[in-house]
Amino acid sequence: MDKMEKMLLFAVPTSICNFRCMYCYIAQRPVHYQGLQADMKYSPEQVAYACRPERLGGLAYMNFCGEGETLLSRDIDLYVRALVERGHYAEVVTNLTITPMVNKFLAWPAELRARLEFKCSFHYMELKKRGLLQTFADNVHRVWDAGASANIEVTPHDELVPYADELKEFSMKNFGALPHLTIARDDRTKGIDYLTSLPMDEYDRVWGSFDSEF
Ligand code: SF4
Known part of the structure; x- marks a missing residue:
């Protein structure tokens, strides 16, 4: 694997989401889900030129995350592709249900796809409620x-506890492994409190059973 000199985090200011997860930090802001596309000032080629490896001091690992569902950002595939064509590696945070945009990424040449990872947020209850569990697994x-690459990650939350065994069964059947777990923080407090009343x-007993190295 290439040596990466930097990690760059791209916050994509698109405030559109097809989900309404109960633990979503975006929903806790005074303004959220406005349904606004990012107003991009620069073209994919201009952004890629600004982030060319010679200027950054080498290759970078680049993370792209919307203020909503990242794959609902217009032309996000073109922006990410222009950077990957420069040799960089890309990680796209997504709920992996926007199949037409997933298809655009998967139509890239194989050598570019090899440097692409989807950080798949496995929003089990929203997927179940909307009948999209199989869409997620198929994608x-x-x-x-x-x-x-697809890395499958669950946000632990108290309402999900009664479904934990069901989620594990779905994961073993469809992915052959349990998902990773991230930690949800309570952003209303100044500390690093976990978002739980357990x-x-x-909390450790329930979620530790996933044995996630995250
Ligand atoms: S998919 Fe992501 S942005 Fe959309 S509601 Fe869920 S956590 Fe929030």
Whole structure:
């Protein structure tokens, strides 16, 4: 694998999402889900030129995350592609349900797909409620089959506890492994409190059973 000199985080200011996750930090802001596309001042080629490896001091690992669902950002595939064509590696945060945009990424040449990863937020209850669990699983497999990477991550939250066994069963059946877990913080506090009302030993008992190295 190439040596990467930098990690760049791109916050994509598109405030559109097809989900309404109960723990979403974006929904806690005074303004959220406005349905606004990012007003891009520069073209994909200009952004890629500004971030060329010679200027950054080498290759970079680049993370792209919208203020909503990243794959609902207009032309996001073109922006990411222009950077990957420069040799960089890309990670796109997504709920992986916007299949037409997933298809645009998967139509890239194989050598570019090999440097692409989807950080797949596995919003189990929203997917179940909207009948999209199989769409999510099918898209994960299409990403893997295309030679790109898909990392499956669950946000632990108290309402999900009764569904934890069901989620594990779905994951083993569809992915052959349990998903990773991220930690949800309570952004209303100044510390690093976990977003839970469970006692810590109970929180650890439930979510520790996933054995996620995250
Ligand atoms: S998919 Fe992401 S942005 Fe959309 S509601 Fe869920 S957590 Fe928020």
